[in-house]
Amino acid sequence: MCRIFGYFNAASTPHAMRTVAALQRHGGPDATGVARGAGWGLGSNRLAVVGLDGGRQPYGRGGPVQVVFNGEIYNHEELRRRLEGLGHVIPDRCDGSVLPALYLEYGEEFTEHLDGMYALALVDTRGAVPRLLLATDHIGMKPLYHRWDPADRSLYFASELPALLGFGGIGGRVRESALDALLTTRTPFGTRTMYEDVEVLEPGTTWVCELGGPPRVRRRAAHVPDGAADPGDGFTTARQVRRTLRHEVGRLLEADVPVAVVTSGGLDSSLVTALAAEHGPQHTFTIAYRGTWPFDERHFAREVADRARTVHHEVEIDPAGFPGLLEDTVWHLGQPNADPIALSTYALFRAIREAGFTVALTGDGADEVFGGYERMRLATERAAAGADWAPAYLDALSAVPAALRGRLYTDAYRAHVAADPALPGAARQDLLHGPGTVLDRITRFELEQRLPAYHLRRVDHLSMASSVEARLPFCQRSVLSLGRPLPDHRRIQGGQVKRTLYAAAAGLLPDRVLSRPKQPFTLPVTAMLRPGTTLWEYARDLLAPDRTAAAGRLDGRAVDDLFTAQAERPDDTAALALWTLLVHEVWDGQFRRSLPGRGTAAQVPGGTRPLAVAA
Incomplete structure (x- = not known):
């Protein structure tokens, strides 16, 4: 697991490359590697997870094909044996070390042989001019941000938005409709970001460009059926899902560093926990909030952990510290995400790392695949x-x-x-x-649009903020291939959601967990955003009417009316609206404004980071 960055058909100084590397070093603190040629540069921050003694990036250093890679290739041992049988020399056990040989053997189609999560950049110098290839995994577990300038045909890219801005001259113009995107879909969807000149490479995409030429962008086949026939009766289907998940969880537990499991107390993470415990003793982590609040799941998580006989850790955070936690979270995301659980996610992964773990399995993706919302x-x-x-x-x-x-x-x-x-x-x-x-249509939309933009980028950024690799069994191809083609009645029927997944979990989890009403794994912001709390005062200050109205997009009095409504009759609608506007204001202050007393920098975890200042 790493962070990657680079440029193509462009110029960048060693200082700029060092700046970009420093801005995302939290995601790869173990080593930094850079290779440069005429008109191109590749860089990597390494988080060592597999093959700890090897894995020097760029892979293939000194050869005609060099690769930087963020992610995990779960079938790397099989690929290594196959490539060595074909005469290739693989220098070490690191999963990414197979990539140059795999490309040399299969060309641009080499990604079809990868089973895992990844964003990678490859430079091939064998031709008359160098060629760059970027690629992302099938569902978008590992994002890649880029700025392509069609006028001079230059490209800059990085795993994180704040790092990409470190190249300079990028992100000067915020997309005018970005605030509406945040309020409408909770974060920008598709290839868009908050910036006019920055996009995200879509899942399952290969982007190829020769030095000085235009890019060629190809969406690869998903290899996941879309609305196929019923694979069998309910019992048989559930058994297949359980068997497949058991296999994937076992594979994803393999690492050369300590591995933990996130256990919220809901069905998805609890099932991952139960299956992980079949492979030996595990450490589980759950989040809770100091005080008494709605939707507290800690007792469900404890019940799951007790049944699975794990070493269980409750991470309790104090709502009084939410303002500072929110600023850190927004910084690492690089653009607003309206989900209040982002704060808890950041705090949870920080605690996992502090406890000595570098990898954590989560239950993300199950609702999209099996129909859980x-x-x-x-x-x-x-x-x-x-x-x-x-x-x-x-x-x-x-x-x-x-x-x-x-x-x-x-x-x-x-x-x-x-x-x-x-x-x-x-x-x-x-x-x-x-x-x-x-x-069918909703599932396709949730998997292809909402999951990568809203969930997967958040999980990636907030886990790697603390140098933790999040692994997602429900996003594996084999699980998608079973869940995606299920007929409607195998997913939702008679008021019950995720019918097949509940059936697959029968007998593995406590009855109370299987029979409890579904609730969102979220921070109870409606209860926490109340007069007299630290969060309320912080929001009132940042969302003062004259401040919110200054850009000409919002009616300051209408925003103030939300505070009145929330104070008198608290409800989820007003609370989430205020929370989202607060997140946007914090982001705006960090990435667009020169904050008082800070010049053009913002204090964030690990030191001072340069800001992109609006033109």
Whole structure:
């Protein structure tokens, strides 16, 4: 697991490369490697997980093909044996060390042989001019941000947004519709970021460019069936899912460093915990908040841990420290994410690292694959009744429902975002009118759009912020291949979500965990954002009417009305709206404004980081 960065058909000084490396060193503190040639440069920050004595990046250093790589290749031993049988010499046991030989053997199709999570950059110098190849894994577990300038055909890329800004001259213009994207979809979807000139490489994408030429971008086949026939009766299907998950969890526990398991007390992480415990004693971690709050799951997590006989760790955080924690979290994300659980995620992975663990298995992705969200259930029920399911579903995706957004926006901003909607046009068209049942379309949308943008980038950035590699069994191809083609009734029926996954977990988890009502794994922001709390005072200060109205996008009085409503009649809608606006304001202060007394830098964990200042 690493962080990568570089440039192509461009120039960058050694100082700039060192700056970028420093900005994401938290994700790879064990070594830094750089290779440069005429018009190109590759760099890596290494987090050593497999083959600790080897793994020097760029891989293939000194040869015609050099690679920097972020992620894990779970089938690297099989690939190593195959490549050595073909005459290639693989220098060490590190998983990424197979990549140059794999490319030499299979060319641009080499990614078809990779089983794992990854974002990689490869330079091939065998031709008349160097060639660059970028590639991402099938579902977007490892993001890659880039700035392509079509005028001079230059490219800069990095694993994290703040690091990419370290190249200079990038991120000077925030996308005018970015605030609407945050409120509508909780973070920018598709290839977009908050910046006009920065994009994210989509999952399952190969990007190829020769020095001085235009890029050639190809979305690779997902190799995951989309709406296939029923694979069998419910019992057989559940047994296949359990067997496949058991295999994947076993593989993902393999590392040359200590491995832990995140256990929230919900079905998904609890099932991963139970399966991991079959392979030997495990350490489990759960998050909780000091005081008495709704949605406290610590007793469920403890019950799962006791049954699995793990060494269990409860990480308790104090809500009084949320302002500072929020600033750290927003910094590491690089752009706003409206999910309040981001704070807890950051704190949890920090505690995992402090306890001596470098890898952690999580339950992320199960809801998207197996149909676990309440909004999915409600949409299918409305569609079956002949009602229009889309408005309520889209509001459930949002941080601020459409009607409230209309009241918060100024007339000018409302007109602007109407011409530049938050959802990518093709994605919206497929969601509303594409092939398959309503649940088919929603599942495709959740997996291809929302999961990588909203969940996977958050998990990646906030785990690697503390030098922890998060591994996700439910995002493995084999699990997707079983879950994605399930017919509707195997996922949601009779008011029950994730029917196949619950059946797969039967007998492995405590009855109370299997029978409990589903609840979101989140921070109870509605209860915590109340008058008299530290978080309330912090939000009131940053979201003062004159400050929120200054950019001409929001009606400051309408934002102030949200505080009045939340103080008098607390509810989830007002609380999440205020939380999201607060997250945006913190991000705006860190990445666009020169904060008082700080010049053009912001204090963040590990030292001072340069800011991108708006033009």
